Structures are given as C-alpha cells and as structure tokens.
Amino acid sequence: MRPPPSILVVLHDFALGGTERVAVRLAAAMAGQGASVTIFAGSGSGPLRALAGSQVEIVVADPPIPRARGSRRRLALATRTFVDRRRFDGVYAPGNFHWPVAAALGGRGIAVLAQVSAALDKPQRGRWRQWAFETRMRYLLRRADAVVALSDVARDQANRILRRDVASVIALPALDDAVAPPLPVPDTRPPVVLAAGRLVPEKGFARLIAAFATLPEDAARLVIVGDGPQADTLRRQSETLGLADRVTLAGYVPDIRPALDAARLLVLSSDFEGFPAVLVEALAAGRPVVATDCTPATRLLADGAGIVVPLGDTAALSHAIATMLAQPAPDPARLAASVAQHRIGAVAAAYLALFDRLRR
Template sequence: MKILVILHDLPLGGTERVALRLTAAWARAGHQVTLLCGSATGAQAGLVSEVVELVECAPPIPRGLGSRLRLGRAVAEHLRRHPADVLFVPGNFHWSVCRSVAQGLRDNRPAIVAQVSSPIFKHGRKGLKQWAFEAGARRRLRDVDAMVTLSSQTVPETDRLLGRRIATAVPLPALDDTVHQADIASGKLIVAAGRLAPEKGYDIALKAFAKIADPEARLAFVGDGPLRAELEALADKLGVRDRVTFAGYAPDIGPWLDRARLLLLSSWHEGFGAVIVEALGRGRPVVATDCTPAVRDLLATPGRGRVAAPGDVDGLARALEAELAAAPPEPSALITTVEAYRITPVADAYLAVFEASQARHQTSVA
C-alpha cells in the first residue's frame, strides 16, 4: 500500500509524535510510506524514521496566515505527480487539507482518512464558537472516506457531526511493544508532565498541592513553557516552593514516572491525554481532571486513579490526598490495562481502516 501522511511541520506536539510512530511502523511492515511536510523543521525533525520517505514542500511552507491552504494545494500537486492509495490526515489542525485534495483531484484522489485528535466538544467552546467549529469541520471533512477517533466515546459524536457513520475508534499508540517492568512506588512524588501553558491548568495543580496536609508530598513539573516564571512565583506565594521542582523539558518522562508515586494531569482540555497511558504503562496511578476521553476510558475502574472536575482546586486536592494515603497499586495490574495502546496492534488497526477505505473509495468512483 502506498500511504501519504501530511504534517505541517515537526514541533513538540502529540499529533506529530503519534504520526511519526505510525509512519515508522507501517514502513517496517512493508508499506511504501511518504511523509510530506510543509516545513521539515521542528524539535521532532530528528525522529523521522530512516525507513520513511521524508519530503519537504518546495519552497517550504512555514506556519502562518493562509499556510494550511497553501499546504493543501501542495499536497494535491504532490499526489498528481506521485499517486498514493491512501492519504492520512493526522489531527484536527490539518483537516482543511482533505477539502483541498478532494477539490483539486476529484475522482483521481486517493482514499482520505482523517483523525480526530482533540474533542468535538471542548471545555470553554460553546454557543456561536461551537456552531462555527462544527460548520467548519463539516465543510473540511465532507469528502473523507473514514475518520479515526482515539476513543470509542468520540465515535458517535463524529458520526453525528458529519451525518455519516464513518468513524472508527483506534487506540492511541502511546507505548512501544516492550513491556516495562516496574517496582511498587515508594515516596510521595507527584509528577505533572507537559508544556507549561495555560490549558494545562498548572496554577490549579499548584493551588491543590498547597492544600495537601502531608509534608512528605513533593511535586515535579516535567516540561517547560511560557508560564514557568509565573508558576514559580505562584509556588513562592503559596509557600510550597521548597517542595516543588521545575525540571524543564525531558525527551523521555519514563525515568520521572519510575520515581513517582502518581501522575497528575490538571488540564482544562486534552486531545486524548497520552501521558495517562504512559503513566499506567509504567505502573503508576493517575489523578486527573475530566479533561479528555482517556479519563473515562482508563480511569473509571477503581485502583487506577481518581478524577476531579477541571478547575476544581478542592476536588483535586482531595483526590491527591486520597491517592497518596492509599496503598500503592501493584504495577503489573496497571500495566496490563494499556496493552491495546502498544504500537504494533494500533498500526495494524489503522491499516485495516486504510484497506476498507480504499475499497470503499474505489467502489464509489467505479
């Protein structure tokens, strides 16, 4: 199968990280995989597998006003010269490419499969904003042959949005195929991993942490971003700076999870929340806000963690205290809950969607 995957560029983002993992798996399985980038630059540029053909638009198309429209035209032109069986469009950010390719190539286009990477209904997006999002999504996705969601809960939402039953849930490939051997957690280190940005709710995390009575509790932020100085000042104001570590960016949070008692996810909203899968895959429970479908998919079963409402300082503090006071769970029991999120079964599931979409598209144009 000839598979074309498009990314605008290669920054530190979950959509890009997942796409790079999948392209490598498909290529190693024997498929001809091309990754077309508007600009092949960014922090993850060095992570493109050597078995994947990397093509940069000429001239490069950096992000900016109108850049996604130009990227869509470039993708259509690339497909005219280099036909593919399937075009995979990862994440909401790239949806407009689907329409550009369909308009530019019409019946000569490949099957188009797009991914839903962030919620159809996002916290804080209501009324006219939600209506505009839905109208724009329907316009951009009117020609797709299949949609892939990261949670079964998003399938009916996606089908209703587009007025067609074309969505399939495929787990997020957050884990490699090697099963991690973890020890029972010791100590009371809470790890929050992610960019220090407003949507992560780290000010809420700090305020909740300051309410924890246990003096042995520690909090580490593993990540960097524009709010670092502001969060450091807030930790000083709350009187917890001596128990809070700002560790900066880490390319692999695994060693931090191995030291942790639990993972804290305090976001207002997340696409799926791959870090939840990563934590469970290391045998660590999670305290999270209800910010992503992953919370309902993975944390509804007792023993895996606890959930609070986004922005609820007191509720998050109670959840943290309760988890710290409980006996640490057996790591192997948590690790087995995320077997479906390993790269090989996920890559195979995507290939099944591609094959069905290609057959459906060929039938429609015959």
C-alpha cells in the first residue's frame, strides 16, 4: 500500500479572503482524509489560521514575509528553500495570487498543482492588459503539472491561454459536509436583502446601495456583511441617500449562515469574480440570488434560483431585486440540492485523487 501523500499548501498569510479561507479549510479536510498536510505561510497573521485545526502543520517563514511590493516573489523563493530542505509529494498553490510559487517549484521533482481562483478574461482589462495577463500566466504556470479551475468556462480559458490541456474542474469547496439543511424563508417585514464580501470598489456595493435607493421605502432592508477600506464611504453614501435606517453595514462575521437564514435573498453586485463561495453558500441555505454577470458561477442560478443582470446596470439591478421580492420564494430544499457537489469532503477527495495521479 502506498503511504499517504505529503502535501504542502502555500499561503501568503491567513488574512480574510475567499482564496485563503478555501485553502485553509481544504488543507484541514485533506488532513482529515489521511494526507500529511503542511501549510507554509509567509506570515502567521490573520484570523483564518484557526480553521486549519490540529491535524495540519503550520510553518511560518523566518523571517516573516508580510504583504508588500515584491513579497509574492520572496514567498516563492522562501518556499523553494523550504521544499529543498523537506520533501513533499505535491504542492498546492491556491489561486492566482500564489502563482509565483508554481513558477519557483516547477521542475524540481515535486507535483505542482495551481488553482485558478479569479476571472481569467476580464473585459475591463482591455486588449493589451489582457495580452499581458495571459503572457504572465503562461510564464508562471509553464511548469505546473496540473491546473484546477472552478468551472468549465475557466478550464477552457486556462487551456487556451496555457496552450496545453493541463486544466481540469474541481468544485469550489464552499460547504461543510455537515452543512445544516435550509430553513424556511422568514416572513420578516420588511424582508432582508443580504450582500456579503470585502468592502472594496470591485464588489459593487456602492452601485447596490444606489440601486436600493430606487426601491420603495418599505420594500426591504439591506444588510451588508463584511469589512474593508470602503466602509466609511459606503456609510456616508447611505446617509446621503437617506437610507441610514434601511442599510446596515454589519461588519465581519465568522459565519455567514445566520445572516442567510434571516434573509429573503442574496445580492452579488461585483464587477468580476472567480467563483464566489457566497453564491454557493446562499443556495445551500435555500436563498435565491440576484447577481451581476460577473462570474461563471451564475450558471447555478437557472430554473428560478436567481436572476442575472448586466454589469454596471444600476437600474437592472434594482428591477431584479424588486422582481425577486415580488414573486414567491423558490423551494429552499431544491436550491440546497443544486449545490450538493460543493461539500468539502468530496472536493478534498478529488484533490487527493488528482495528487495521486500526479505521483503516479
């Protein structure tokens, strides 16, 4: 019998972020299935460290490498030194942000698996910036043994950009295996419209607040969960529009499920996303979603699970929210069943199977 695989997961730190949260939870799940898992981090700071649990070894670079200009390259070089000192069967570079690690470790007798976590083809980039992005991606992932995408669209884009069939699809591990079944939609008056994410411009919260201002006063309350540099700006915008008593900036919460249970629907207002966990979590909680056309994940919103609106269209966003509030809520159990493949146990098993194929 082959010994359990030894896998190294590389993270810059444990800061709040979708990529980091997925990577730490996935490390814990792979360790729970028998793998020997180590996280090598540039810095030990950040609240997500506790998610690793007791079965995952955590090693922090010495000296630490905080986020700064050029720090991703320094992290990649530090990881290479660490790998030369301790052998692993495979290395997982989670998300576009950590691709320099794949470039530093490729060709060293260790299976390198890189994940695509953010959009590869953004219209906002324009022709020349997109060309530069694809050129850099080919360079950083030229020696990656496998690339994991979160959707068929991202897989096909990755294979096209890399000019080789190296990418495959594994679902985003957004859900715990023991995720609670959905609760009935609350009969709250006015109903709660929920949004969640880091408070930065690309999440589109300013546009969402502007759209919300055009709804009737008693139509709904808006609750935005998350923290970030735009918090004060968004609070002032709400006050200026006369929405101070209808818009709540709730700050960071460690678990979004209670907020989803209290909500009528979720709004994803981003300009671009890779495959946002919050959309999967909303459907698992039995809540429909209004989303901008910012991610391939919107394919999950078929058959009454939600409405997709064009990017940058405030009026369309407002109309979609009003439409969703006016119609009967979809069956929560049906929505939850549509994302069952995103449970972390099955996803961790798929990653381990891929690492095993690379070892062979």
